[in-house]
Amino acid sequence: MTIQEKIATLPFVDIGRFHADPAERAAFIADLRRILFDHGFFYLTGHGVDPKLIADVLATSKRFFALPLEEKLKIEMVKSPHFRGYNRAGYERTRGQQDWREQIDINTEGTAVEITPETPAWKRLLGPNQWPEAVPELKPLLLAYQAEVTRIGIDVLKAIAVALGQPEDAFAQIYEPQPSQLLKIIRYPGREVAQTDQGVGAHKDGGFVTVLLQDTVEGLRVQTEDGVWIDAPPVPGTFVINTGELLELATNGFVRADVHDVIAPPAGVERFSVAFFLGSRYDATIPVIDLPEELKIKERGITVDALNPIFREVGQNHLKSRLRSHPDVARAHHADLLTPEQLAGEAIAEAY
Ligand SMILES: O=C(O)CCC(=O)C(=O)O
Numbered sequence: 001m002t003i004q005e006k007i008a009t010l011p012f013v014d015i016g017r018f019h020a021d022p023a024e025r026a027a028f029i030a031d032l033r034r035i036l037f038d039h040g041f042f043y044l045t046g047h048g049v050d051p052k053l054i055a056d057v058l059a060t061s062k063r064f065f066a067l068p069l070e071e072k073l074k075i076e077m078v079k080s081p082h083f084r085g086y087n088r089a090g091y092e093r094t095r096g097q098q099d100w101r102e103q104i105d106i107n108t109e110g111t112a113v114e115i116t117p118e119t120p121a122w123k124r125l126l127g128p129n130q131w132p133e134a135v136p137e138l139k140p141l142l143l144a145y146q147a148e149v150t151r152i153g154i155d156v157l158k159a160i161a162v163a164l165g166q167p168e169d170a171f172a173q174i175y176e177p178q179p180s181q182l183l184k185i186i187r188y189p190g191r192e193v194a195q196t197d198q199g200v201g202a203h204k205d206g207g208f209v210t211v212l213l214q215d216t217v218e219g220l221r222v223q224t225e226d227g228v229w230i231d232a233p234p235v236p237g238t239f240v241i242n243t244g245e246l247l248e249l250a251t252n253g254f255v256r257a258d259v260h261d262v263i264a265p266p267a268g269v270e271r272f273s274v275a276f277f278l279g280s281r282y283d284a285t286i287p288v289i290d291l292p293e294e295l296k297i298k299e300r301g302i303t304v305d306a307l308n309p310i311f312r313e314v315g316q317n318h319l320k321s322r323l324r325s326h327p328d329v330a331r332a333h334h335a336d337l338l339t340p341e342q343l344a345g346e347a348i349a350e351a352y
């Protein structure tokens with residue numbers, strides 16, 4: 001199969017059409033509405049991100065991953081109460097199976113909040129990032145890139161709101177003034193290291209939308225609604241956008257959050273990607289959007305209780321999943337939030 005045949009199964013969305021004249025914009029919205037119901041994944045074009053910024057982010061990330069392990073461990077995540085920093089390959093699992101990828105997690109650059117017993121627990125997520133001294137250019141580049149993918153993510157979200165028959169700012173009440181901006185630079189080592197084909201196991205992403213930059217090596221796969229796995233190989237000049245669980249919840253399953261995974265590259269090959277997860281404010285509660293009748297009849301429903309407010313409290317859920325994903329960080333910094341079982345159990349990191 002050629003690359004063209006493979007990607008024929010995932011649609012392309014040119015976000016430039018959202019800013020075109022009214023007739024073109026209306027045609028775009030009609031197209032997007034169809035795409036959103038059928039697919040949780042699409043390729044984004046017309047986004048206007050400077051190709052030089054993209055090239056610099058990838059090249060500089062590769063320089064970080066090429067550092068000796070001891071240098072990378074200087075910013076290991078366990079040093080950050082805010083779940084920021086480096087995780088080495090083979091230390092995370094998805095559904096019990098080892099993931100083979102190393103990564104740096106970055107989020108909104110901030111200062112730590114003083115934590116008292118009265119402080120909402122999610123405020124522990126706020127704080128500074130950890131940056132590598134050995135590659136000082138990484139900080140300004142990733143912060144510039146984070147700003148750009150935030151702009152794109154919000155633009156796509158506005159288009160999605162309009163496609164759902166809502167005003168374009170329908171979600172602004174839960175992302176303004178500060179959305180969550182988790183950015184990961186990721187390296188997947190080849191199978192001679194991984195000794196399994198699991199780069200990252202099957203999962204859904206949690207936020208509004210994910211803006212994914214892939215370098216040149218394929219490996220990303222998406223499960224369609226009928227259960228078939230299709231490839232989502234890199235296409236130069238595009239981002240892969242996938243809609244997350246927050247939108248699935250908000251639309252009672254009209255919008256899909258597709259399960260996806262990454263296959264580890266062949267022996268001797270490494271794969272790089274940069275994933276950006278746009279989420280709402282941490283103190284937001286996910287609303288249920290009242291879709292127009294012609295869309296409402298196509299809602300699929302969701303597997304959790306749609307009206308249970310616990311599932312809809314973003315910060316609390318995010319902190320819970322971070323504590324589960326990174327038990328070493330949880331024990332080092334948040335032991336007061338853990339159950340005796342969590343404190344006693346094996347400290348295995350869960351990616352999702
Ligand atoms: O690396 C990729 O291509 C995708 C990564 C991913 O799905 C994730 O980190 O959630």
Ligand SMILES: [Fe+2]
Nearest residue numbers: 203204205260
């Ligand atoms: Fe993902």
